[in-house]
Amino acid sequence: MRSAKDFFRPLAVGAPAPPREVPFRPSRMIHFFDPGNEKMAAKVPALAPQVDVLLGNLEDAVAADRKEAARAGLVSVARATDFGATQLWTRVNSLDSPWALDDLVTLVTEIGDKLDVVMVPKVEGAHDIHYVDRLLAQLEARAGLRRPILVHAILETAAGVAAVEEIAAASPRMQGISLGPADLAASRRMKTTRVGGGHPGYLVREDPPPTFGGGTPSDAPRVTYQQDLWHYTIARMVDACAAHDILPYYGPFGDIQDVTACEDQFRNAFLLGCVGAWSLHPVQIDIAKRVFSPAPEDVAWARQVIEAMGDGTGAVMIDGKMQDDATFKQCQVVVGLADALAERDPQLAASYAAADKVARR
Numbered sequence: 001m002r003s004a005k006d007f008f009r010p011l012a013v014g015a016p017a018p019p020r021e022v023p024f025r026p027s028r029m030i031h032f033f034d035p036g037n038e039k040m041a042a043k044v045p046a047l048a049p050q051v052d053v054l055l056g057n058l059e060d061a062v063a064a065d066r067k068e069a070a071r072a073g074l075v076s077v078a079r080a081t082d083f084g085a086t087q088l089w090t091r092v093n094s095l096d097s098p099w100a101l102d103d104l105v106t107l108v109t110e111i112g113d114k115l116d117v118v119m120v121p122k123v124e125g126a127h128d129i130h131y132v133d134r135l136l137a138q139l140e141a142r143a144g145l146r147r148p149i150l151v152h153a154i155l156e157t158a159a160g161v162a163a164v165e166e167i168a169a170a171s172p173r174m175q176g177i178s179l180g181p182a183d184l185a186a187s188r189r190m191k192t193t194r195v196g197g198g199h200p201g202y203l204v205r206e207d208p209p210p211t212f213g214g215g216t217p218s219d220a221p222r223v224t225y226q227q228d229l230w231h232y233t234i235a236r237m238v239d240a241c242a243a244h245d246i247l248p249y250y251g252p253f254g255d256i257q258d259v260t261a262c263e264d265q266f267r268n269a270f271l272l273g274c275v276g277a278w279s280l281h282p283v284q285i286d287i288a289k290r291v292f293s294p295a296p297e298d299v300a301w302a303r304q305v306i307e308a309m310g311d312g313t314g315a316v317m318i319d320g321k322m323q324d325d326a327t328f329k330q331c332q333v334v335v336g337l338a339d340a341l342a343e344r345d346p347q348l349a350a351s352y353a354a355a356d357k358v359a360r361r
Protein backbone atom coordinates (compact mmCIF):
# COMPACT_ATOMS: atom_id res chain seq x y z
CA MET A 1 0.00 0.00 0.00
CA ARG A 2 1.28 3.51 -0.82
CA SER A 3 1.49 5.87 2.12
CA ALA A 4 0.01 9.34 1.85
CA LYS A 5 3.55 10.77 1.73
CA ASP A 6 4.48 8.51 -1.17
CA PHE A 7 1.74 10.12 -3.15
CA PHE A 8 3.84 13.21 -3.71
CA ARG A 9 7.10 11.46 -4.56
CA PRO A 10 7.93 10.81 -8.22
CA LEU A 11 7.28 7.22 -9.29
CA ALA A 12 10.61 7.06 -11.15
CA VAL A 13 14.03 8.49 -10.31
CA GLY A 14 14.45 11.76 -12.18
CA ALA A 15 10.75 12.24 -12.99
CA PRO A 16 9.17 15.62 -12.18
CA ALA A 17 7.41 15.93 -8.82
CA PRO A 18 3.72 14.98 -9.03
CA PRO A 19 1.30 17.93 -9.07
CA ARG A 20 -0.28 18.99 -5.76
CA GLU A 21 -3.36 20.46 -7.38
CA VAL A 22 -4.99 20.62 -10.79
CA PRO A 23 -4.12 24.04 -12.21
CA PHE A 24 -7.28 25.78 -13.44
CA ARG A 25 -7.10 26.25 -17.19
CA PRO A 26 -10.21 26.87 -19.29
CA SER A 27 -11.38 23.60 -20.85
CA ARG A 28 -14.93 24.36 -21.95
CA MET A 29 -14.44 22.26 -25.05
CA ILE A 30 -12.01 19.42 -25.65
CA HIS A 31 -11.86 19.54 -29.44
CA PHE A 32 -11.23 16.15 -31.04
CA PHE A 33 -9.31 15.82 -34.29
CA ASP A 34 -7.88 12.84 -36.13
CA PRO A 35 -4.16 13.60 -36.54
CA GLY A 36 -3.87 11.03 -39.34
CA ASN A 37 -6.48 12.86 -41.42
CA GLU A 38 -4.36 15.37 -43.31
CA LYS A 39 -7.26 17.70 -44.04
CA MET A 40 -8.26 17.83 -40.39
CA ALA A 41 -4.70 18.11 -39.10
CA ALA A 42 -4.08 21.04 -41.45
CA LYS A 43 -6.83 22.95 -39.64
CA VAL A 44 -5.13 22.65 -36.22
CA PRO A 45 -3.08 25.91 -36.30
CA ALA A 46 -6.20 27.91 -37.18
CA LEU A 47 -8.32 26.05 -34.60
CA ALA A 48 -5.84 26.50 -31.74
CA PRO A 49 -6.80 30.09 -30.85
CA GLN A 50 -10.52 29.26 -31.03
CA VAL A 51 -10.61 26.37 -28.55
CA ASP A 52 -9.51 25.73 -24.97
CA VAL A 53 -8.20 22.21 -25.59
CA LEU A 54 -7.11 20.43 -28.79
CA LEU A 55 -7.08 16.65 -28.50
CA GLY A 56 -5.31 14.39 -30.98
CA ASN A 57 -7.46 11.27 -30.94
CA LEU A 58 -5.75 7.92 -31.48
CA GLU A 59 -8.53 5.62 -30.19
CA ASP A 60 -12.07 4.91 -31.43
CA ALA A 61 -12.99 6.65 -34.72
CA VAL A 62 -9.45 5.96 -35.97
CA ALA A 63 -9.50 2.74 -38.01
CA ALA A 64 -7.16 -0.08 -36.94
CA ASP A 65 -5.03 0.26 -40.07
CA ARG A 66 -4.63 4.04 -39.46
CA LYS A 67 -3.38 3.86 -35.85
CA GLU A 68 0.32 4.33 -36.68
CA ALA A 69 -0.46 7.12 -39.13
CA ALA A 70 -2.53 8.93 -36.49
CA ARG A 71 0.25 8.62 -33.90
CA ALA A 72 2.88 9.89 -36.36
CA GLY A 73 0.52 12.66 -37.45
CA LEU A 74 0.13 13.86 -33.87
CA VAL A 75 3.90 14.00 -33.40
CA SER A 76 4.33 16.15 -36.49
CA VAL A 77 1.37 18.46 -35.84
CA ALA A 78 2.51 18.99 -32.23
CA ARG A 79 6.05 19.81 -33.29
CA ALA A 80 4.94 22.19 -36.02
CA THR A 81 2.27 24.12 -34.08
CA ASP A 82 2.52 26.94 -31.57
CA PHE A 83 -0.50 26.24 -29.36
CA GLY A 84 -0.20 29.47 -27.35
CA ALA A 85 -2.41 29.22 -24.24
CA THR A 86 -4.41 26.34 -25.72
CA GLN A 87 -3.80 22.95 -24.14
CA LEU A 88 -2.73 19.92 -26.18
CA TRP A 89 -4.19 16.60 -25.06
CA THR A 90 -4.21 13.17 -26.60
CA ARG A 91 -6.56 10.21 -26.25
CA VAL A 92 -4.41 7.08 -26.39
CA ASN A 93 -5.75 3.66 -27.28
CA SER A 94 -7.29 1.58 -24.52
CA LEU A 95 -4.93 -0.28 -22.21
CA ASP A 96 -6.12 -3.68 -23.48
CA SER A 97 -5.22 -2.81 -27.08
CA PRO A 98 -1.94 -3.57 -28.88
CA TRP A 99 -1.34 0.17 -29.49
CA ALA A 100 -1.54 1.78 -26.03
CA LEU A 101 2.07 1.09 -25.02
CA ASP A 102 3.54 2.49 -28.25
CA ASP A 103 1.19 5.48 -28.02
CA LEU A 104 2.53 6.41 -24.58
CA VAL A 105 6.19 5.65 -25.32
CA THR A 106 6.20 7.56 -28.61
CA LEU A 107 4.20 10.58 -27.50
CA VAL A 108 5.97 11.21 -24.19
CA THR A 109 9.37 10.69 -25.79
CA GLU A 110 8.73 12.78 -28.90
CA ILE A 111 6.35 15.53 -27.78
CA GLY A 112 6.13 15.14 -23.98
CA ASP A 113 7.14 18.79 -23.51
CA LYS A 114 4.04 19.88 -25.45
CA LEU A 115 1.50 17.44 -24.03
CA ASP A 116 -0.62 18.65 -21.13
CA VAL A 117 -2.95 15.71 -20.55
CA VAL A 118 -3.25 12.06 -21.60
CA MET A 119 -6.86 10.87 -21.80
CA VAL A 120 -7.16 7.18 -20.99
CA PRO A 121 -10.24 5.39 -22.35
CA LYS A 122 -12.24 2.57 -20.74
CA VAL A 123 -10.70 2.97 -17.29
CA GLU A 124 -12.11 0.24 -15.06
CA GLY A 125 -10.44 0.93 -11.72
CA ALA A 126 -7.52 2.52 -9.88
CA HIS A 127 -5.20 -0.22 -11.22
CA ASP A 128 -5.47 1.24 -14.75
CA ILE A 129 -4.45 4.69 -13.51
CA HIS A 130 -1.58 3.23 -11.44
CA TYR A 131 -0.22 1.52 -14.56
CA VAL A 132 -0.28 4.75 -16.58
CA ASP A 133 1.06 6.77 -13.63
CA ARG A 134 4.20 4.64 -13.27
CA LEU A 135 4.81 4.38 -16.99
CA LEU A 136 4.48 8.16 -17.44
CA ALA A 137 6.99 8.73 -14.62
CA GLN A 138 9.52 6.38 -16.26
CA LEU A 139 9.06 8.00 -19.65
CA GLU A 140 9.19 11.55 -18.26
CA ALA A 141 12.45 10.73 -16.44
CA ARG A 142 13.95 9.24 -19.59
CA ALA A 143 12.86 12.22 -21.71
CA GLY A 144 14.12 14.73 -19.10
CA LEU A 145 10.72 16.41 -18.78
CA ARG A 146 10.40 19.11 -16.11
CA ARG A 147 6.59 19.16 -15.86
CA PRO A 148 4.38 16.15 -15.10
CA ILE A 149 1.82 15.13 -17.72
CA LEU A 150 -1.68 14.88 -16.24
CA VAL A 151 -4.12 12.02 -16.68
CA HIS A 152 -7.82 12.15 -17.61
CA ALA A 153 -10.02 9.05 -17.42
CA ILE A 154 -13.07 8.26 -19.53
CA LEU A 155 -15.96 6.77 -17.58
CA GLU A 156 -17.38 4.39 -20.13
CA THR A 157 -17.69 0.92 -18.62
CA ALA A 158 -20.03 -0.38 -15.96
CA ALA A 159 -16.98 -1.41 -13.89
CA GLY A 160 -15.57 2.10 -14.23
CA VAL A 161 -18.78 3.68 -12.96
CA ALA A 162 -18.82 1.29 -9.99
CA ALA A 163 -15.22 2.36 -9.18
CA VAL A 164 -15.46 6.05 -10.06
CA GLU A 165 -14.45 7.31 -6.61
CA GLU A 166 -11.27 5.19 -6.51
CA ILE A 167 -10.43 6.24 -10.07
CA ALA A 168 -10.76 9.93 -9.13
CA ALA A 169 -8.46 9.37 -6.15
CA ALA A 170 -5.95 7.07 -7.85
CA SER A 171 -3.11 9.50 -8.54
CA PRO A 172 -2.09 13.12 -8.00
CA ARG A 173 -1.86 13.25 -11.80
CA MET A 174 -5.63 12.87 -12.12
CA GLN A 175 -6.88 15.99 -13.93
CA GLY A 176 -10.48 14.95 -14.54
CA ILE A 177 -13.02 12.46 -15.83
CA SER A 178 -15.30 12.52 -18.91
CA LEU A 179 -18.50 10.59 -19.46
CA GLY A 180 -18.26 8.29 -22.50
CA PRO A 181 -21.96 7.60 -23.15
CA ALA A 182 -21.53 5.45 -26.28
CA ASP A 183 -19.21 2.82 -24.81
CA LEU A 184 -20.99 2.99 -21.48
CA ALA A 185 -24.31 2.22 -23.19
CA ALA A 186 -22.74 -0.85 -24.80
CA SER A 187 -21.04 -1.97 -21.58
CA ARG A 188 -24.30 -1.65 -19.63
CA ARG A 189 -26.25 -3.42 -22.39
CA MET A 190 -28.50 -0.43 -22.81
CA LYS A 191 -30.71 -0.71 -25.91
CA THR A 192 -29.69 2.56 -27.54
CA THR A 193 -27.68 3.07 -30.75
CA ARG A 194 -26.54 6.69 -30.22
CA VAL A 195 -23.54 8.70 -29.03
CA GLY A 196 -24.98 10.58 -26.05
CA GLY A 197 -28.19 12.53 -25.80
CA GLY A 198 -31.64 11.24 -24.89
CA HIS A 199 -34.03 8.65 -26.31
CA PRO A 200 -37.73 9.17 -27.03
CA GLY A 201 -38.57 5.78 -25.52
CA TYR A 202 -37.12 6.68 -22.11
CA LEU A 203 -40.03 8.60 -20.66
CA VAL A 204 -42.67 8.93 -18.00
CA ARG A 205 -46.37 9.34 -18.81
CA GLU A 206 -48.90 11.30 -16.81
CA ASP A 207 -51.60 9.28 -15.04
CA PRO A 208 -54.95 8.73 -16.78
CA PRO A 209 -57.72 10.99 -15.48
CA PRO A 210 -59.44 9.39 -12.46
CA THR A 211 -62.61 7.37 -13.18
CA PHE A 212 -64.83 8.09 -10.21
CA GLY A 213 -67.41 5.43 -9.44
CA GLY A 214 -66.01 2.82 -11.87
CA GLY A 215 -66.74 4.75 -15.13
CA THR A 216 -65.06 3.87 -18.45
CA PRO A 217 -61.38 4.85 -18.51
CA SER A 218 -60.81 7.89 -20.72
CA ASP A 219 -58.78 7.45 -23.89
CA ALA A 220 -57.76 11.11 -23.86
CA PRO A 221 -54.08 11.56 -24.81
CA ARG A 222 -51.71 11.62 -21.85
CA VAL A 223 -48.67 13.86 -21.81
CA THR A 224 -45.28 12.14 -21.78
CA TYR A 225 -41.96 13.61 -20.65
CA GLN A 226 -38.68 12.36 -22.05
CA GLN A 227 -36.22 11.57 -19.26
CA ASP A 228 -32.46 12.03 -19.02
CA LEU A 229 -30.58 8.76 -19.55
CA TRP A 230 -27.34 10.21 -18.17
CA HIS A 231 -28.42 12.04 -15.04
CA TYR A 232 -27.34 9.34 -12.58
CA THR A 233 -23.91 8.79 -14.10
CA ILE A 234 -23.09 12.47 -14.56
CA ALA A 235 -24.16 13.29 -11.01
CA ARG A 236 -22.10 10.40 -9.63
CA MET A 237 -19.07 11.45 -11.68
CA VAL A 238 -19.41 15.08 -10.58
CA ASP A 239 -19.51 14.04 -6.90
CA ALA A 240 -16.43 11.81 -7.29
CA CYS A 241 -14.52 14.59 -9.05
CA ALA A 242 -15.54 17.32 -6.60
CA ALA A 243 -14.64 15.11 -3.63
CA HIS A 244 -11.13 14.65 -5.05
CA ASP A 245 -10.65 18.16 -6.45
CA ILE A 246 -10.49 17.15 -10.10
CA LEU A 247 -12.65 18.26 -13.04
CA PRO A 248 -15.75 16.56 -14.51
CA TYR A 249 -16.75 16.75 -18.19
CA TYR A 250 -19.62 15.59 -20.33
CA GLY A 251 -18.20 13.70 -23.34
CA PRO A 252 -19.44 13.49 -26.95
CA PHE A 253 -22.75 14.35 -28.60
CA GLY A 254 -22.84 12.38 -31.84
CA ASP A 255 -25.78 13.97 -33.67
CA ILE A 256 -23.72 16.77 -35.17
CA GLN A 257 -26.70 18.31 -37.00
CA ASP A 258 -28.90 18.51 -33.90
CA VAL A 259 -27.27 21.58 -32.41
CA THR A 260 -30.28 22.27 -30.19
CA ALA A 261 -30.18 18.90 -28.41
CA CYS A 262 -26.38 19.16 -28.19
CA GLU A 263 -26.74 22.52 -26.43
CA ASP A 264 -29.35 21.05 -24.05
CA GLN A 265 -27.11 18.09 -23.19
CA PHE A 266 -24.12 20.37 -22.61
CA ARG A 267 -26.20 22.76 -20.47
CA ASN A 268 -27.55 19.97 -18.27
CA ALA A 269 -23.95 18.88 -17.66
CA PHE A 270 -22.86 22.47 -16.93
CA LEU A 271 -25.68 23.02 -14.43
CA LEU A 272 -24.85 19.73 -12.71
CA GLY A 273 -21.21 20.77 -12.22
CA CYS A 274 -19.26 19.82 -15.37
CA VAL A 275 -16.66 22.29 -16.65
CA GLY A 276 -16.72 21.28 -20.32
CA ALA A 277 -17.62 18.75 -23.02
CA TRP A 278 -16.06 17.28 -26.14
CA SER A 279 -16.50 18.97 -29.51
CA LEU A 280 -16.38 16.48 -32.37
CA HIS A 281 -17.05 18.93 -35.18
CA PRO A 282 -16.30 22.66 -35.56
CA VAL A 283 -20.03 23.43 -35.21
CA GLN A 284 -19.94 22.24 -31.58
CA ILE A 285 -17.10 24.57 -30.51
CA ASP A 286 -19.19 27.70 -30.06
CA ILE A 287 -21.98 25.72 -28.40
CA ALA A 288 -19.57 24.55 -25.71
CA LYS A 289 -18.01 27.99 -25.36
CA ARG A 290 -21.42 29.57 -24.83
CA VAL A 291 -22.81 26.92 -22.49
CA PHE A 292 -19.77 26.40 -20.25
CA SER A 293 -19.18 30.13 -19.68
CA PRO A 294 -21.53 31.40 -16.95
CA ALA A 295 -24.16 33.74 -18.45
CA PRO A 296 -23.30 37.47 -17.98
CA GLU A 297 -26.60 38.20 -16.16
CA ASP A 298 -25.99 35.26 -13.76
CA VAL A 299 -22.49 36.57 -13.02
CA ALA A 300 -23.82 40.09 -12.40
CA TRP A 301 -26.46 38.67 -10.04
CA ALA A 302 -23.86 36.58 -8.21
CA ARG A 303 -21.66 39.63 -7.71
CA GLN A 304 -24.65 41.50 -6.30
CA VAL A 305 -25.30 38.69 -3.78
CA ILE A 306 -21.64 38.51 -2.74
CA GLU A 307 -21.52 42.26 -2.22
CA ALA A 308 -24.75 42.27 -0.19
CA MET A 309 -23.62 39.33 1.97
CA GLY A 310 -20.49 41.10 3.27
CA ASP A 311 -18.47 38.47 5.15
CA GLY A 312 -20.69 35.72 3.73
CA THR A 313 -22.63 34.95 6.91
CA GLY A 314 -26.19 35.71 7.92
CA ALA A 315 -29.20 36.23 5.65
CA VAL A 316 -30.39 39.06 3.41
CA MET A 317 -33.30 39.55 1.01
CA ILE A 318 -32.58 40.61 -2.57
CA ASP A 319 -35.50 41.03 -4.98
CA GLY A 320 -37.70 38.94 -2.69
CA LYS A 321 -35.25 36.02 -2.52
CA MET A 322 -33.50 34.90 0.66
CA GLN A 323 -29.70 34.75 0.42
CA ASP A 324 -27.49 33.13 3.04
CA ASP A 325 -24.09 31.47 3.51
CA ALA A 326 -24.95 28.69 1.04
CA THR A 327 -26.12 30.94 -1.81
CA PHE A 328 -23.03 33.10 -1.11
CA LYS A 329 -20.87 30.01 -1.78
CA GLN A 330 -22.79 29.16 -4.96
CA CYS A 331 -22.29 32.72 -6.15
CA GLN A 332 -18.57 32.46 -5.40
CA VAL A 333 -18.40 29.39 -7.66
CA VAL A 334 -20.06 31.30 -10.51
CA VAL A 335 -17.93 34.43 -10.08
CA GLY A 336 -14.72 32.42 -9.61
CA LEU A 337 -15.30 30.57 -12.88
CA ALA A 338 -16.32 33.74 -14.72
CA ASP A 339 -13.19 35.61 -13.55
CA ALA A 340 -10.91 32.72 -14.52
CA LEU A 341 -12.47 32.43 -17.98
CA ALA A 342 -12.50 36.20 -18.50
CA GLU A 343 -8.75 36.31 -17.91
CA ARG A 344 -8.29 34.26 -21.10
CA ASP A 345 -11.26 35.50 -23.11
CA PRO A 346 -11.41 39.29 -23.65
CA GLN A 347 -14.78 39.07 -25.42
CA LEU A 348 -16.29 37.29 -22.43
CA ALA A 349 -14.64 39.78 -20.06
CA ALA A 350 -16.35 42.62 -21.97
CA SER A 351 -19.77 40.96 -21.81
CA TYR A 352 -19.38 40.40 -18.04
CA ALA A 353 -18.41 44.06 -17.54
CA ALA A 354 -21.40 45.24 -19.62
CA ALA A 355 -23.89 43.07 -17.68
CA ASP A 356 -22.42 44.28 -14.40
CA LYS A 357 -22.91 47.89 -15.47
CA VAL A 358 -26.56 47.25 -16.38
CA ALA A 359 -27.21 45.47 -13.05
CA ARG A 360 -25.79 48.40 -11.07
CA ARG A 361 -27.97 51.04 -12.76
Ligand SMILES: CC(C)(COP(=O)(O)OP(=O)(O)OC[C@H]1O[C@@H](n2cnc3c(N)ncnc32)[C@H](O)[C@@H]1OP(=O)(O)O)[C@@H](O)C(=O)NCCC(=O)NCCSC(=O)C[C@H](O)C(=O)O
Pocket residue numbers: 031032033034039040043057060061154156179180181182183184195196251252256279280281282
Ligand atom coordinates in the same frame (compact mmCIF):
# COMPACT_ATOMS: atom_id res chain seq x y z
C1 LIG B 1 -18.03 13.45 -37.60
C2 LIG B 1 -17.05 13.69 -38.72
C3 LIG B 1 -16.62 12.37 -39.35
C4 LIG B 1 -17.73 14.56 -39.79
O1 LIG B 1 -16.76 14.91 -40.75
P1 LIG B 1 -17.19 15.46 -42.18
O2 LIG B 1 -18.12 14.49 -42.83
O3 LIG B 1 -15.94 15.83 -42.92
O4 LIG B 1 -18.02 16.75 -41.79
P2 LIG B 1 -18.24 18.07 -42.57
O5 LIG B 1 -18.30 17.84 -44.04
O6 LIG B 1 -19.41 18.76 -41.97
O7 LIG B 1 -16.95 18.92 -42.23
C5 LIG B 1 -16.83 20.28 -42.59
C6 LIG B 1 -15.38 20.70 -42.53
O8 LIG B 1 -14.93 20.62 -41.18
C7 LIG B 1 -13.81 19.72 -41.07
N1 LIG B 1 -13.92 19.00 -39.81
C8 LIG B 1 -14.87 18.11 -39.48
N2 LIG B 1 -14.66 17.67 -38.23
C9 LIG B 1 -13.56 18.30 -37.78
C10 LIG B 1 -12.85 18.26 -36.56
N3 LIG B 1 -13.24 17.45 -35.53
N4 LIG B 1 -11.80 19.05 -36.42
C11 LIG B 1 -11.38 19.86 -37.44
N5 LIG B 1 -12.00 19.94 -38.63
C12 LIG B 1 -13.08 19.16 -38.79
C13 LIG B 1 -13.92 18.82 -42.27
O9 LIG B 1 -12.65 18.32 -42.60
C14 LIG B 1 -14.47 19.76 -43.32
O10 LIG B 1 -13.43 20.54 -43.84
P3 LIG B 1 -13.50 21.21 -45.31
O11 LIG B 1 -13.78 20.08 -46.25
O12 LIG B 1 -12.17 21.86 -45.50
O13 LIG B 1 -14.63 22.21 -45.28
C15 LIG B 1 -15.82 14.48 -38.21
O14 LIG B 1 -16.29 15.68 -37.69
C16 LIG B 1 -15.00 13.73 -37.19
O15 LIG B 1 -14.31 12.80 -37.53
N6 LIG B 1 -15.04 14.18 -35.95
C17 LIG B 1 -14.31 13.57 -34.86
C18 LIG B 1 -14.93 12.24 -34.49
C19 LIG B 1 -14.28 11.65 -33.26
O16 LIG B 1 -13.23 12.06 -32.84
N7 LIG B 1 -14.92 10.66 -32.67
C20 LIG B 1 -14.42 10.03 -31.48
C21 LIG B 1 -14.90 10.72 -30.24
S1 LIG B 1 -16.51 10.20 -29.71
C22 LIG B 1 -16.18 8.67 -28.98
O17 LIG B 1 -15.12 8.16 -29.11
C23 LIG B 1 -17.24 8.00 -28.17
C24 LIG B 1 -16.88 7.98 -26.70
O18 LIG B 1 -15.63 7.41 -26.44
C25 LIG B 1 -17.93 7.23 -25.99
O19 LIG B 1 -17.74 6.04 -25.72
O20 LIG B 1 -18.98 7.84 -25.74
Ligand SMILES: [Mg+2]
Pocket residue numbers: 060121156180182183
Ligand atom coordinates in the same frame (compact mmCIF):
# COMPACT_ATOMS: atom_id res chain seq x y z
MG1 LIG C 1 -15.63 5.43 -25.99
